[in-house]
Amino acid sequence: MDMDTLITKQKHLWNDEFWENPWDQGSLAVIGLFITMTLFLILFATIFGVCSPLERRNQYEES
Incomplete structure (x- = not known):
């Protein structure tokens, strides 16, 4: 089993556990x-x- 397959499998398992x-x-x-x-x-x-x-706008314009 190469390292990429192991990492992908581990991520998939963790994702399933999370949901x-x-x-x-x-x-x-x-x-x-x-x-x-x-x-x-x-x-x-x-x-x-x-x-x-x-x-308020009218008050400011008058003063």
Whole structure:
């Protein structure tokens, strides 16, 4: 058995073990949700930070 075959077989076994463990799947889902929520909040803050309310704009123009 050559080294490449052994490494490929070991990676395949580890990959199968990872997806069979529900705790690993759950942690991957939580990490994905955290990243998605963080990006959403950054987008939300950027949009509403740039688009200030109309009343405020009028106040700045009058003074």
